[in-house]
Amino acid sequence: MTTRLRYFAWVRERVGKPEEVIEAPAGVRTVGELMAWLASRGEEYAHAFENPNVIRAAIDQRHVRPDASIKEAGEIAFFPPMTGG
Amino acid sequence: MTTRLRYFAWVRERVGKPEEVIEAPAGVRTVGELMAWLASRGEEYAHAFENPNVIRAAIDQRHVRPDASIKEAGEIAFFPPMTGG
């Protein structure tokens, strides 16, 4: 299954790109598991996801928790806590 | 002792004048007693002060309660509950 990933703010800076299309292994079922798998993909990913507790995620532009299933996801985004307003 | 009285809104309309100078009897010591005495001065006053619980008072432009002493008062005002803003 291919999924489009998007990164924002310092997650984007650390990963080094704003978006990419990935194919996650079949065992990766949740947002939390996806972060763990991403962290294993190289130094820049390890740095971006070194503290998954502070990273927020959205599936198809809705906030989700780390235990959310990525099964139906078209687009998954990772970003730091929001600081708008 | 002479005191300047001022009336606002429907208290003014009922009394029929915006202000006057009165000489209250020596036994009239508080704002509440002054309202009772005023109510005895004629039909228009009786109407204005028929329900003293809803009338607010100020002495020298500061809100006071009915038990406030009028001894040092230069100007005493009577008016309905405020409806500004």
Next chain:
Amino acid sequence: MKATVRLQREPFDAAAVTAELTRGRTDVGAVVTFAGICRGDERGEPIAALTLEYYPGMAEAEIERHVKEAATRWPLLGVTIVHRHGRIVPGEDIVLVVTASSHREAAFAAAEFLMDYLKTRAPFWKQVETTSGKTWVDATAADDVAAARWTARRPGREAAE
């Protein structure tokens, strides 16, 4: 803190009043503006106009005291209050409260505090003009409840204060 209180018969330009408070400064992070506007109805009945009577001298003093009180409660950088009196027609502004602070919490809280006090303590009285004549607006219990929020936090204050 920059404090401005204006009571006037004339309409005012809310945008210009708000701009005065922030122009040329970079310490303000939050500005809350409350505009109270004359509606075309009062408790369901269409109205032609409102007329506001006030107690000159006391009104200014009361409002200024409450602005000072707000400044002791919250870290404010500026407050402007404009309150009209006289005849006001539907759609026109009656009152404007502008509060400026570094952060939003103080600006919001001070604006609400000042409005609650203006509604219940500032010596203004509204009369509505309808086709059936002129009547004085009754004070509402809801406004008293709103104002009581602020004194409840300071036990021991004199009830008439």
Next chain:
Amino acid sequence: MKATVRLQREPFDAAAVTAELTRGRTDVGAVVTFAGICRGDERGEPIAALTLEYYPGMAEAEIERHVKEAATRWPLLGVTIVHRHGRIVPGEDIVLVVTASSHREAAFAAAEFLMDYLKTRAPFWKQVETTSGKTWVDATAADDVAAARWTARRPGREAAE
């Protein structure tokens, strides 16, 4: 209810935006405007500018959802939100929230609710530019506490919702 949400790079005219919401109507009795302004310092250090990054599509959707949520909680007549992105220098507006209602309580509550949500849930990220470089602003616990006020009143809501 008239709802307008605009995300834009360009500065905006807060007065004109506010006027749009009330022009030609006489049912609005209260308008609350919140302007969030770029300060010249961030946690004590002077800054040259802020840059706001955002998630196009999600930001609009999130804000619109919260405007709808506000309209279910309070009797609102109109809401306008303008949020800038890109580079913003001290003294310029970042965000504007305008709420209109017949009565002040609803207008104040909805404006605070929307600001608390914009601060913590809308996908925007601030970066500050100082003489020592660019750094991302950390989210503050105070903003999370402020936002939690509104969910505490609706037990059972999903935490990530």
